[in-house]
Amino acid sequence: MVPFGLNMKCDVLTLFPDILSVYLNESILKRAQEKKLLQVRLVNIRDFTSDAHRTVDDAPFGGGAGMVFKPEPVYRAMDSLKEDGETRKVILLSPQGRPFNQKMAEAYSGETARLVFLCGRYEGIDERVRNLVDEEVSVGDYVLTGGELGALIIIDAVTRLIPGALGDERSIEEESFSWGLLDYPHYTRPREFRGMKVPEVLLSGNHREIETWRRKEALKKTLAVRPDLIDALELTELDKKLLSEIKEEYHGSH
Numbered sequence: 001m002v003p004f005g006l007n008m009k010c011d012v013l014t015l016f017p018d019i020l021s022v023y024l025n026e027s028i029l030k031r032a033q034e035k036k037l038l039q040v041r042l043v044n045i046r047d048f049t050s051d052a053h054r055t056v057d058d059a060p061f062g063g064g065a066g067m068v069f070k071p072e073p074v075y076r077a078m079d080s081l082k083e084d085g086e087t088r089k090v091i092l093l094s095p096q097g098r099p100f101n102q103k104m105a106e107a108y109s110g111e112t113a114r115l116v117f118l119c120g121r122y123e124g125i126d127e128r129v130r131n132l133v134d135e136e137v138s139v140g141d142y143v144l145t146g147g148e149l150g151a152l153i154i155i156d157a158v159t160r161l162i163p164g165a166l167g168d169e170r171s172i173e174e175e176s177f178s179w180g181l182l183d184y185p186h187y188t189r190p191r192e193f194r195g196m197k198v199p200e201v202l203l204s205g206n207h208r209e210i211e212t213w214r215r216k217e218a219l220k221k222t223l224a225v226r227p228d229l230i231d232a233l234e235l236t237e238l239d240k241k242l243l244s245e246i247k248e249e250y251h252g253s254h
């Protein structure tokens with residue numbers, strides 16, 4: 001996690017900066033920037049083309065469907081970033097990349113280098129662009145129109161880990177994946193809504209019972225939806241007891 005006094009600096013190389021600016025100027029990301037905890041520079045790759053049409057793509061050698069991202073504007077854009085002398089880690093958003101997860105978010109949050117997100121488009125990028133890249137990252141096993149959404153996902157996930165970015169730092173510790181499990185159910189007022197009542201334990205004021213209930217519900221949800229997370233978890237004696245109860249309840253109801 002980033003120590004107090006440090007922040008996250010990143011550049012996003014994209015053909016569509018407006019896609020990112022809308023999201024970056026709302027909610028937690030906006031407040032993080034106002035607090036100087038996050039700095040994002042949007043770099044329009046079209047600004048580094050050399051023709052009147054600002055061409056960034058061309059047909060692939062050897063034939064085939066679609067267009068390919070040209071190397072020249074990407075290299076020029078990257079060269080322009082070197083002028084401030086900062087060290088950088090270049091991340092290409094790509095379906096061929098390493099799957100992004102919470103552990104990677106935590107690693108990026110401690111990165112001292114400036115993060116550069118390269119957002120691809122079209123059928124693919126010229127292979128020579130990969131010579132500029134330190135790491136390829138995928139945000140899921142599906143195909144997106146471009147890398148912009150992936151860059152936003154990573155920036156959002158990492159920003160949440162910066163001390164001071166969230167109003168309550170306990171939120172980080174209790175969120176899904178940060179503690180190895182999916183989240184437990186949440187409730188707020190009113191106590192009853194359309195016949196649906198808040199569980200009595202949450203109204204009891206007994207913090208130990210509440211924490212046990214939340215842990216059990218998180219285990220229950222994770223076991224049902226993502227059992228692989230349970231397998232990777234270092235179970236406490238309480239976890240083992242609660243899992244045994246959950247399995248007994250399941251078999252009893254079936």
